[in-house]
Amino acid sequence: MRIQNLLWRTLLVQSATAITVDPTSSASIKSAASTAAHGLLTFYHGNETGQIPGLLPPPHFWWETGGMFMTLIDYWRYTGDTTYNGLVSEGMLFQTGPEKDFMPPNQTKTEGNDDQGFWAMAAMLAAETNFPNPPPDQPQWLALAQAVFNEMAARWDESTCGGGLRWQIFPFNNGFNYKNSIANGCFFNLGARLARYTGNQTYANWATRVWDWEASIGLIDNEFNIYDGAQDTTNCTTIDRLQWSYNAGIYLHGAANLYNFTEGSNLWGDRVSGILNRSSTVFFRDGVMTEQACENGNNCNIDQSSFKAFFSSWLAGTTILAPFTQPTISPLLASSAKAAGLQCSGGATGTTCGFKWTTGAAYDGTTGVGQQMSALGVIQSAMVQIPRKAAVSTGSGGSGGSSGGSSGGSSGSSSGSTEDDSSLPSFAPVTNSTGGTSVGDASAGISKPGGVVEPDIRTTVKDTIAASFLTVGIVGSVIGGSLIMVLEK
Secondary structure (H helix, E strand, C coil), rough: HHHHHHHHHHHHHHHHHHCCCCCCCCCHHHHHHHHHHHHHCCCCCCCCCCCCCCCCCCCCCCHHHHHHHHHHHHHHHHCCCCCCCHHHHHHHHHHCCCCCCCCCCCCHHCEEHHHHHHHHHHHHHHCCCCCCCCCCCCCCCHHHHHHHHHHHHCCCCCCCCCCCCCCEECCCCCCCCCCEHHHHHHHHHHHHHHHHHHHHHHHHHHHHHHHHHHHHHHHEECCCCCCCCHHHHHHCEEEEEEHHHHHHHHHHHHHHHHHHHHCHHHHHCCCCCCHHHHHHHEEEEECCEECCCCCCHHHHHHCCHHHHHHHHHHHHHHHHHCHHHHHHHHHHHHHHHHHHHHHHHEECCEEEEECCCCCCCCCCCCCCHHHHHHHHHHHHHHHHHCCCCCCCCCCCCCCCCCCHHHCCCCCCCCCCCCCCCCCCCCCCCCCCCCCCCCCCCCCCCCCCCCCCCCCCCCCHHHHHHHHHHHHHHHHHHHHHHHHHHHCHH
């Protein structure tokens, strides 16, 4: 009896030490984000002696560290805490590779377009937030994003499906015949953001081309569902209809950038509204974010456990670029941040984050980089619904765009936030004409007109077998998720 009482008291203490998030208070959000960020960095050792900067330990894939750095740049952006800036810069620069394009020799054999894209989007975010620039003799954030964009443009493949990027870069990797929304979404998102940052219409033209292609083959349907991908061996006629939150988020955020760049065009405004309205139904349950394709069946893998981090970030960014979305997004971020904090009640500290936010304070027992990063992402993203000072008002698309300068924060929030924190910045992403300091290179990644230099990769039987096992694991996970969804229906 005494042992049972002691265990019960221990459980109560653990529950009591969950991360408390008051979404109406910037101080509470900052404190909660700090705790979640500290927990996330316990999984990273790349800044330790003898370790490789920019790598999470196995079994995490390389792309996820790029996603983690993107989340940590947002952490600095929303909280002002510089604690992790040094390790972020160190890791990102270490992984740029000899061609300054995020194709390091230690990853290139298995690198996909989406992998490279996530690192490029981290660099793009660094440019947009004026994250401390690297030394002059190192690759610069904007130029890194441009290099990856240029290489993706050169990989655009019209030999099948009428266009699109393949999932994988090299034909010796399984998945080369799959054209998916996340690889093309990285290209779309980069193009939209580079258009806004530089004012160069060419980037916007490419982004529009990606959207039109996605819609033409049915990866984006008339109701703004965004599906996973299709095999080019059937000319993309059979669609994998799994829906992931980060696919919705990457297109939503890209569309919001183009809405801002075009000074509020109806076309991009309607697309922003369409994705947002559909996403608020698909990826939220009672106002709380959920990764519905795998979370209901408790079978989210390491990658999928991180998707809500990026979805949260892109939702928050959308409220800044397209303020008309704030009445919809702000309550969702506020309720999800609060629910995520309640799930952060595990581990020895009682603040390790679980994944199923819809279960409230009942810790789901899962632990990992994805769980911790997703909680951090949504908690810090809730900062955008705190009323704050306005930024520069309407200008040309390349100078910040229409409405983007207001950041959606100066007029209050529909989520119930009453704090008026005029000390908070607007969080509006800068451009090269509104204070952006990152140095670009429009020709980065291009070795000759119409092409890029791809490293001479030699594969062995061992490499091929390893890649096959990796793909079997990924496909098995997707099939498993599909079966769970069908059974639940």
